[in-house]
Amino acid sequence: MSLSPLDVPTSEVLEAPSPDGGxxxxxxxxxxPLRLALTRLRSDRLAWIAAGMIVVMALIAIAAPLISxxxxxxxxxxxxxxxxxxxxxxxxxxxxxxxxxxxNLGRDILVRVAYGARISLLVGVLATLLATLSGTxxxxxxxxxxxxxxxxxxxLMDAVLSFPYVLAAIVIxxxxxxxxxxxxxxxxxxxxxxxxxxxxxxxxSQKEKEYVEAARSIGAGPFRIMFxxxxxxxxxxxxxxxxxxxxxxxxxxxxxxxxxxxxxxxxPTWGNMLAxxxxxxxxxxxxxxxxxxxxxxxTTLGFNLLGDSVRDALDPRTERIFAMRRKGAAATGGPSxxxxxxxxxxxxxxPS
Amino acid sequence: xxxxxxxRVVQGxxxxxxxxxxVFVLFFLTKPNPARLLAGKEATVAxxxxxxxxxxxxxxxxxxxxxxxxxxxxxxxxESYKLHEPVTTLIxxxxxxxxxxxxxxxxxxxxxxxxxxxxxxxRPRSVWxxxxxxxxxxxxxxxxxxxxxxxxFVFFYILTTHGIAIFPSAGNYTPFLTNxxxxxxxxxxxxxxxxLITAATYxxxxxxxxxxxxxxxxxxxxxxxxLSERRVVYRHALRAAITPIVTQFGIxxxxxxxxxxxxxxxxxxxxxxxxVVSAISREDLPVIQGIxxxxxxxxxxxxxxxxxxxxxxxxxxxxx
Numbered sequence: 001m002s003l004s005p006l007d008v009p010t011s012e013v014l015e016a017p018s019p020d021g022g023x024x025x026x027x028x029x030x031x032x033p034l035r036l037a038l039t040r041l042r043s044d045r046l047a048w049i050a051a052g053m054i055v056v057m058a059l060i061a062i063a064a065p066l067i068s069x070x071x072x073x074x075x076x077x078x079x080x081x082x083x084x085x086x087x088x089x090x091x092x093x094x095x096x097x098x099x100x101x102x103x104n105l106g107r108d109i110l111v112r113v114a115y116g117a118r119i120s121l122l123v124g125v126l127a128t129l130l131a132t133l134s135g136t137x138x139x140x141x142x143x144x145x146x147x148x149x150x151x152x153x154x155x156l157m158d159a160v161l162s163f164p165y166v167l168a169a170i171v172i173x174x175x176x177x178x179x180x181x182x183x184x185x186x187x188x189x190x191x192x193x194x195x196x197x198x199x200x201x202x203x204x205s206q207k208e209k210e211y212v213e214a215a216r217s218i219g220a221g222p223f224r225i226m227f228x229x230x231x232x233x234x235x236x237x238x239x240x241x242x243x244x245x246x247x248x249x250x251x252x253x254x255x256x257x258x259x260x261x262x263x264x265x266x267x268p269t270w271g272n273m274l275a276x277x278x279x280x281x282x283x284x285x286x287x288x289x290x291x292x293x294x295x296x297x298x299t300t301l302g303f304n305l306l307g308d309s310v311r312d313a314l315d316p317r318t319e320r321i322f323a324m325r326r327k328g329a330a331a332t333g334g335p336s337x338x339x340x341x342x343x344x345x346x347x348x349x350x351p352s
Numbered sequence: 353x354x355x356x357x358x359x360r361v362v363q364g365x366x367x368x369x370x371x372x373x374x375v376f377v378l379f380f381l382t383k384p385n386p387a388r389l390l391a392g393k394e395a396t397v398a399x400x401x402x403x404x405x406x407x408x409x410x411x412x413x414x415x416x417x418x419x420x421x422x423x424x425x426x427x428x429x430x431e432s433y434k435l436h437e438p439v440t441t442l443i444x445x446x447x448x449x450x451x452x453x454x455x456x457x458x459x460x461x462x463x464x465x466x467x468x469x470x471x472x473x474x475r476p477r478s479v480w481x482x483x484x485x486x487x488x489x490x491x492x493x494x495x496x497x498x499x500x501x502x503x504x505f506v507f508f509y510i511l512t513t514h515g516i517a518i519f520p521s522a523g524n525y526t527p528f529l530t531n532x533x534x535x536x537x538x539x540x541x542x543x544x545x546x547x548l549i550t551a552a553t554y555x556x557x558x559x560x561x562x563x564x565x566x567x568x569x570x571x572x573x574x575x576x577x578x579l580s581e582r583r584v585v586y587r588h589a590l591r592a593a594i595t596p597i598v599t600q601f602g603i604x605x606x607x608x609x610x611x612x613x614x615x616x617x618x619x620x621x622x623x624x625x626x627x628v629v630s631a632i633s634r635e636d637l638p639v640i641q642g643i644x645x646x647x648x649x650x651x652x653x654x655x656x657x658x659x660x661x662x663x664x665x666x667x668x669x670x671x672x
Contacts, residue, residue: 158363159370162655164610164647167628171640174632175378251495255614258497259629274497286505293498300493308489 033314034235040313047309053302057295061117068115073108075115076266093287101287103276109287112268113295119180119257119269120299124250127184131191131249132242136234138192139199140226144207154200160193166255173261180263187252195241202234236314244307247300254296270296353663360659364652371648372424375641376417429645430638432631439642442627447646449623452528453546453615454608456539460547462601465554472555473562474585484555491552500545500618507541523620542619546612550604557600561593568592595666599658606654610647 031039041047060067068075093101093109101109142153169186176182206212207230215229256262257271265272270292423430429439472484507519519541526534565571566589574584611625620626624643631639 155363155366155370159367162367162648162651163371164607164644164651166613167611167625167644167647170613170629170632171375171378171644247493251493254495255497258495259613259617274501289501293501296495296498297493300495301489304489304493 037236037310037313041309044309044313046305047313050302050305050309053298054306057117057299057302058121060114060295061121064111064114064118068111071108071111073111075107075111075268078107090285090288101285103273103285103288107268109273109291112273113270113291115268116270116273116292117295117299119263119267120250120253120296123180123184123187123253123263124246124299124303127187127191127249127253128242128245130184130188131245132195132238134188135192135195136199136231136238139196140203140231140234142196143200143203144222144226144230150200153196157193157196157200160190161197163190165190166252169252169256170259170261173256178256178261178264180267183253183256183262186256187249190252191245191249195238195245198237198241199234202237203230206230206233240307240311240314243303243310247303247307250296250300250303353660357656357660360656364656367652368645368648369421372641372645373417375644376420424645429642432639433636434634435636435639439638442639443624443642443646446622446624446627447609448527449525449616449621450609450611450625452535452539453542453612453621453623454605456536456543457546457550457608458601458605460543461550461554461604464547465551466558466597468551468555469558470562470585470590472559473566474581476563481559484559488552488556491549491555494549496545496549496614497618499549500542500615503541503545504618522618525621539621542612542615542621545615545618546608553600553604554597558593558597561596562589565589565593592666595662598661598665602654602658602661603651606650610650611643 064075090102103109103112138153138157142150142157169190172186173182203226207225212225212229215225220229253262254269254271254274257264257269258275260272260275262271263269273292274289276288427440429443431438432442435442468484468487472481475481504522508521511518512521520538524538526538528535562585566585571584571589574588575581579588611623611628613625613629615621616623616625617629624647628640628643631643
């Protein structure tokens with residue numbers, strides 16, 4: 001599961017070839033499809049913007065305790081003395097040292113939004129990882145073994161997919177009481193089947209190919225064939241689905257919290273911050289809900305944009321678009337013209 | 353065809369059985385004594401025992417489960433612990449709200465999604481296409497409750513505080529038969545909320561589907577015959593491209609029919625979604641079970657209808 005390089009595309013820096021040695025044999029080098037995709041991804045400006053949005057949110061999440069210390073405002077404790085004016089009304093943005101204002105209990109919205117980022121990102125990423133892992137494994141098993149195992153697993157996937165999932169999630173959360181672990185588990189449970197179904201379908205077609213037969217003829221066991229031989233061929237759709245699942249999971253978490261069955265107070269989350277001011281009474285204090293909404297939108301938009309770019313990068317059919325874009329960039333001497341791995345086998349070394 | 357339908361119906365019943373059993377087990381394991389709840393705070397032990405007996409709660413679990421399934425077979429969902437009315441009657445009242453929601457929102461999102469998708473597919477990589485992409489991404493990224501709050505804020509709060517009271521606040525609902533104009537007026541914001549979010553999926557789906565079809569040989573033939581572009585797109589291409597949209601529409605419509613929990617909560621609409629949330633908070637097991645069952649049944653039935661429609665719309669599909 002090499003999900004990590006795509007999760008943080010900025011962290012992976014491929015070594016650029018030396019600018020002058022471009023005509024030698026070393027220029028023609030075999031590259032794995034994943035590497036090619038990564039190269040394409042790196043030349044996609046939107047992907048960088050998306051990654052930037054996510055990184056900013058991640059930094060805010062990491063820095064949440066620092067923000068709390070720097071401002072001296074706790075994310076949990078109501079502070080009716082400093083956090084509200086003399087009439088007990090919440091401060092607006094920028095008043096009394098509260099950059100984004102306070103809520104009706106006098107808590108700093110900035111600090112709470114920052115802490116909310118932690119929950120959203122944690123739940124989004126962990127639930128997606130869990131769902132992707134289990135969906136891939138169960139999909140592989142279902143597709144590869146067939147027979148009654150497949151019958152049971154396929155039926156299970158159908159049942160999960162036709163479950164009214166928000167409803168079911170509320171039922172489960174209300175029975176067991178909301179908590180962080182349960183929220184992650186519930187989201188993962190209702191998300192794995194979508195991936196499982198795709199992986200199952202792909203496995204069904206892959207297992208008929210010659211390379212599987214070859215692997216079997218040299219004595220490879222079913223698990224080796226499944227995970228060493230077939231899995232690498234399914235990695236592209238799994239990565240795309242996984243990336244696009246993150247924003248879905250984040251919205252799911254916010255929805256559960258909005259309905260009061262998620263992580264739950266006093267932990268600030270974007271969902272329960274929005275639920276705090278339901279009704280027209282809260283509308284006058286627009287900063288109650290505008291800032292958590294904006295934070296949520298930036299995060300989901302970032303992951304959706306990244307998911308779109310990842311899909312384009314992994315789809316060989318879109319190669320032409322990327323080639324065109326690179327050509328344009330190279331002609332104008334743009335920075336992406338110096339991209340190291342040009343997928344076209346015969347290409348001139350990029351000027352740098 | 354008949355055999356296919358029968359098989360799908362049997363599969364659907366199995367799915368529903370799995371779902372209701374899960375709900376039963378979930379509540380049985382964690383909330384073992386609804387009799388205590390029913391009897392109220394000042395009930396004596398004897399009273400609780402009487403109610404337990406009347407509800408059949410003293411029987412072993414498997415017997416309760418069997419009698420539960422038996423009642424289901426007769427379409428008897430039991431009686432609400434708190435509202436003291438048959439669950440089927442209650443659901444019959446509540447589902448009208450969801451039907452109203454689904455009809456209005458469905459028309460809007462289909463019209464909006466299809467037109468954006470077609471516009472984008474006819475001029476790929478144009479400004480229109482790019483705007484459509486933005487529309488899709490924003491739609492997919494926006495949670496329903498944020499859009500609902502935003503619409504309420506802009507169209508109700510800001511307009512009303514500026515003396516333009518066109519749109520109603522949350523919490524208004526008029527049945528269609530009482531006053532159709534008032535009905536539409538009260539539902540316009542909930543419709544828009546549901547429709548704007550859902551339209552994004554349709555725009556994306558119709559764009560990619562139409563683009564794929566437009567690349568096919570018979571489209572080139574149609575163009576070579578000298579047909580107008582309009583006719584090629586709307587008569588020849590759209591018909592073949594519409595199949596995935598029908599699938600999605602069936603499932604989405606069924607989802608709303610089974611209770612649009614968030615939209616109903618924000619706008620205070622007394623449909624299945626809002627009622628299941630309040631039933632959960634008062635631990636009214638028969639109502640919860642009934643609504644979960646009905647909601648799942650909508651999706652299962654929609655899936656079957658969609659599969660059959662597939663073959664009707666697209667003769668290339670052979671059901672086997």
